[in-house]
Amino acid sequence: MRRGKEVRVGAKCKHCKKLYYGLSSGGTGHLTRHIPKCPVLKGRHSSGAQSLLQFNSDGSVANWEYSPEVARVQLVRLIARLDLPLGFEKRILGMRLIDCSHNAESIVERVACVASDYGISDKIFSITLDNASANTKAMGQLTPLLSGYVGSLLLHQRCACHIINLIVMSGLDSFKDMLTNFRTAISFLNASNQRIAAYKSYCIAMGVRPRKFDLDMDFHDSTVVLSGVYYPTSPLILHHGFEIASHLNEYQFDNDLRFVVNPMKDKFLAYWSDIPMLYSFAFILDPRAKIKGFTSVLRLLSRFNDIDYSSYLTEVRAELSEIYKKYETKFGSMRVQRPTQPVTTGKKKYSWGKIFAYDDGRSGNLSSESLVHSMLGFGSGATGSCSSASAASLSRRGSSASALLQAAQAGSSLAGSELTSYLDSDTVNFFDEDWSVLSWWRDHKLTYPVLSILAKDIFTVPISTISSESAFSTTGRIVEERRRSLGSDMAEMLALLKDWEQGDARMQHTVEDKELEAAFQDLFLDDDNNSAGAGA
Structure with a gap:
């Protein structure tokens, strides 16, 4: 009652005019809860604010809506990409x-199961296996299951180190x-420092320089x-294959070594006379x-292996164009306006540039040794005649006419493309020590x-x-004599945990054996810069 009159105290929304209890004893929580529910405010927020547009992957336009979750993910990606x-x-x-039997069917079942569990059946680009016959048969069955990414051209790769071992x-x-x-x-000699010292004394007495036992290849x-x-190892394989081919070519007519080198060259040509497409793509990229x-x-491989690779060059260009078109179809929607390519500079001009001396007509003044050295930056070169390759190797090549037609069709459709x-x-000729292809x-x-993305x-x-x-x-160290009752699931989990921990610390497998390396270090009986017969 105020001045004898009954007065009602309340609160009214200034937008929708709805009345609420307004005494201070009632608090303000009910008023706060009304704001997001107010019908008038809802209508103003949906129609009054100016919207932002975004482009969809198919090129259409839609309203953009802010999402905190998407913003966090993209921010993390940006930080990771830059830092x-x-x-x-x-x-x-x-x-x-x-x-059970280690056959193709068992391998297919396990591989397909793991790929399905992780949801990557349509995201697999390539699978590298050794040359076991069961693996080759398994890939024949896996190819239609796992070729949903960009096809099967590069899906099956054979282990290069296994081929080198063969x-x-x-x-x-x-x-x-x-x-x-x-x-x-050699084991007897290395087992005692006294024997190594006696060997060195004998070499000095015979006028022969004592040194480490090493391989020429x-x-x-x-x-x-x-x-x-x-x-990345795929861009390196042609370098090392080239080095091996040059060594084999150099020693194949040596009176002392040809009975060893010729079987090696036959095996080399059996696997690598047909250069895998992946090796070529990686080298070109x-x-x-x-x-x-x-x-x-x-051209240099043709000289060493006596194989005409002219049609293969055309075939590589055609296949590279074909796979690029698949990537263009799959990822082309993410393209924005391309900027002008910046000029690449660096501190030092490396010997990579010398590889082009062959095309510049200056190869007549360079030996095979200098060409190999200039290309790889290490190792010795090759001289001598080339062995003849089998006709079967040449017959596996596609015909020049069909490959040329395929390349012409691909080239006409890719005019102005990124490829x-x-x-x-121009090629990159100047770069410093820290230069990386990635x-x-x-x-x-x-x-x-x-x-x-293709690269x-x-x-x-x-x-x-x-x-x-x-x-x-790693599994052999997990399932040891005291752990023979471990089940396969537990052994798998332990192996994965160990590998992922080493991966986070970047301490996973290295082929170098430190103990073996230390043992070989002792075989350097004197400094390479000293003359023969230097002090003990």
């Missing part, structure tokens, strides 16, 4: 027990009886490099090489948004199974 170092990650996703073993078989004696003698070095985990560098390599722009641009493609992903997929293919096979050694 974290580039590199590869390796993880074991499954280690399934095959408790090449070496074919040479060792020629003198395996003598090899046993050599190994026994760098098969071990190739195996170490090609089985790496945290850097290295901006230091491109088509010009690849052409030079093919054409990349291949027509960093180059990251820096040019706006220039080549689709082609950079990333090709560079991530491991060309060796050594790092994966090391998982079996």
